[in-house]
Every structure is written in structure tokens, then in C-alpha cells.
Amino acid sequence: MPVIIITIAVVVAIILGILVANVKVVQQSKAYVIEQLGAFHTVWGVGFHVKVPFFQRIAKIVSLKEQVVDFAPQPVITKDNVTMQIDTVLYFQITDPKLYTYGVEHPMSAIENLTATTLRNIIGDLELDQSLTSRDIINSKMRAILDEATDPWGIKVNRVELKNIIPPREIQDAMEKQMKAERERRESILQAEGQKASQILVAEGEKQSTILRADAAKQAAIMRAEGEAEAIMKVQQATAEALKLLNAANPNEQVVKIKALEAFQAAADGKATKIIIPSEIQGLAGLCASAKAVFEDEKKAPPAAK
Structure with a gap:
């Protein structure tokens, strides 16, 4: 049991x-x-x-995820007989597991060989300069060709990227020299532009300084002119005030003649070489001379006896 x-x-x-x-x-x-x-x-x-x-x-x-495979560098020959090493990166996705399982033996090896063949065919139609500057075009062509070729295997190629393009050593040296010359040229241009900008700034500074000095001189001249005008105005106002006071005092004819004589004296003290004396002033001058003589005779006469 x-x-x-x-x-x-x-x-x-x-x-x-x-x-x-x-x-x-x-x-x-x-x-x-x-x-x-x-x-x-x-x-x-x-x-x-x-x-x-x-x-x-x-x-x-x-x-079923998108997968990435990095293929080893492949030797390719350009249209102008330059041998380069190019390695590619492939982004793909399995869309049909049945075709992927039974469509081809060793799918990754098949895709790698197909990628190398396609790359050689495309680069063979391009010269070196075109192959170095046309990565996007090469990527697009390879993606279209590989996607169509791998469709019976249940694989969809999403992207193809040229990872590195390695030309021969002598071409690399020439490219490095060219790049160095280009860098030196750009540095020279930058230095020249810097010097130009510096000179422009100096010229602008001198211009502004000249303008400021001219403005200062202008303002000083204006202030001097305004001061002189104000001084003249004050003199004129003082003269007007004096005349007003004189008129208010109701002067007689003799006072007016004396004032005229004072004005004549001031004119005579100037730099004029010729002076025209009015007849009224001449008479007044003679009167003043006679009066002066009388006063002097009186001073010289002896005093009367008591």
C-alpha cells in the first residue's frame, strides 16, 4: 500500500x-x-x-523593441579611387516574428553583409568631397534600400547612421592643414575686426570729446555775452534812472549846459582824434573861463586897509 x-x-x-x-x-x-x-x-x-x-x-x-547594432568599419572606394573606412550604426525593429524566425539564417550577419554591400555601391558613385559632405543623403539612401531588402525577413530598418568616415592618412594630414589654415584665417579676421572696433571706439570718443569741448566753449561764450548784455542793461537802466531823477528835479538851463559839458569832457577823454564842439558849449566854456579869471584876480589882490 x-x-x-x-x-x-x-x-x-x-x-x-x-x-x-x-x-x-x-x-x-x-x-x-x-x-x-x-x-x-x-x-x-x-x-x-x-x-x-x-x-x-x-x-x-x-x-519587439527597437534594437541597435554597430557594425565594424568597412573599406569602401570612392569614385575618385580613394579608399576610406566607414562604420555604420543600424536601428531596426522586428515587426513579424514568424518571418524573422524562418526568413533568413543568422539575420544579423545577413544585415551586416547587406549594409556593407549597399554602402560600397553608394560611396562608389560619389567622390571624396561628396561622401564627406553628404551624410544625410547617404543615410537616407541606405535606409530605403535596407528597409526594402529586409522586409521579407520581418525586419523594419528605422534609421542608418554613418558613425565615422576615416579617409587615408595623407588626406587626413591635408585636411588638418586646411583646417589649421582656416582657423588662422578666422583668427586674423577676428583680430582685424577687433582692431577696427577699437579704432571706431577711439574715434567715437574723440568725436564726443570734441563735441563736449565745443558745447562748453559755446556755453561759456553765451554766458559771457549774457553777462555783458546784463552789464550794459544795468548801465542803461542807471542812466535812465539818473535822467529820470534829473527831470524830476526840474533843472534850469545852466545845469543842463553843465551836464552837457561833463558829457563833452567824457567824450574828450576817449580815443577820438577830432571833436566837434557845439556853440552852446563854446559859450559856456568862455563863461567858465571868465569866472575863473575873476576868482583868481580876487585871490591875488591885497586885502583893503581898515
Whole structure:
């Protein structure tokens, strides 16, 4: 009896083990290719699946994510017979797990060989300068050709990038010399532009300084003129005030003549070489001379006896 129980327990354990081993949960972005009795049966997507023991097997587990493969540098010859080394980077995605599993043996090796062949064909139609400056065009052409060629394999080529283009050493040296000359030329241009800008700034400073000095001289002249005008105005106002006071005092004819004589004296003290004396002033001058003589005679006469 114990032997039977042990046998049954072993059989149940084996059956449970087989069932557990054939229960599969497919993860996101994965696909399982299932064969039944050696032939393709189905593709399991994400979720819970049970495989029939001994009749079905998982032929391939395929990743549906975008993948990147970096191929080793390939020697290519340009149209002008220059040999270069070019390595490429390929971005692809598996869109059909069945075709990917049964379409081609060793898909990555096939894609690498196809990429090298395509690259040689495209670069062979271009000269060195074109191949160095036309990366985008080369990338687009390669992507279109590879995508069409790998479609029967269930692969979609999303992008192709030329990672490095390595020309021969002598061409690299020539390019380095050219780049150095270009850098020196740009430095010379920058220095010349800096000197030009400096000279412009100096000229602008001198111009502003000249303008400021001219403005200062102008303001000084204006202030001097305004001061002289104000002085003249004050003199005129004082003269007017004096005349007003004189008129208010109601002077007689003799006072007026004396004032005229004072004005004549002031004119005579000037730099004029000729002076015209009015007749009235001449008479007044004679009167003053006679009066002066009388006063002097009186001073010289002896005093009268008492």
C-alpha cells in the first residue's frame, strides 16, 4: 500500500511539474514563436499561455523593441579611387516574428553583409568631397534600400547612421592643414575686426570729446555775452534812472549846459582824434573861463586897509 501511494504521489508531482513547465507568461514587447510537431503553429503575444507538452515547443523568443547594432568599419572606394573606412550604426525593429524566425539564417550577419554591400555601391558613385559632405543623403539612401531588402525577413530598418568616415592618412594630414589654415584665417579676421572696433571706439570718443569741448566753449561764450548784455542793461537802466531823477528835479538851463559839458569832457577823454564842439558849449566854456579869471584876480589882490 505505501508503495502505491508513493508511486501515485511521484506521478502527480511529475504531472504538476510538466504542467508548470509548460505554463508561460509572455511579457510586454516580447513574442514567442511556437512550433507543433516541427512545424510553425502560432505566435504568442503578451499574456498567459499553456504549451502542449511533447507536441509543442518554443522555437524562438523575439524582442519587439527597437534594437541597435554597430557594425565594424568597412573599406569602401570612392569614385575618385580613394579608399576610406566607414562604420555604420543600424536601428531596426522586428515587426513579424514568424518571418524573422524562418526568413533568413543568422539575420544579423545577413544585415551586416547587406549594409556593407549597399554602402560600397553608394560611396562608389560619389567622390571624396561628396561622401564627406553628404551624410544625410547617404543615410537616407541606405535606409530605403535596407528597409526594402529586409522586409521579407520581418525586419523594419528605422534609421542608418554613418558613425565615422576615416579617409587615408595623407588626406587626413591635408585636411588638418586646411583646417589649421582656416582657423588662422578666422583668427586674423577676428583680430582685424577687433582692431577696427577699437579704432571706431577711439574715434567715437574723440568725436564726443570734441563735441563736449565745443558745447562748453559755446556755453561759456553765451554766458559771457549774457553777462555783458546784463552789464550794459544795468548801465542803461542807471542812466535812465539818473535822467529820470534829473527831470524830476526840474533843472534850469545852466545845469543842463553843465551836464552837457561833463558829457563833452567824457567824450574828450576817449580815443577820438577830432571833436566837434557845439556853440552852446563854446559859450559856456568862455563863461567858465571868465569866472575863473575873476576868482583868481580876487585871490591875488591885497586885502583893503581898515
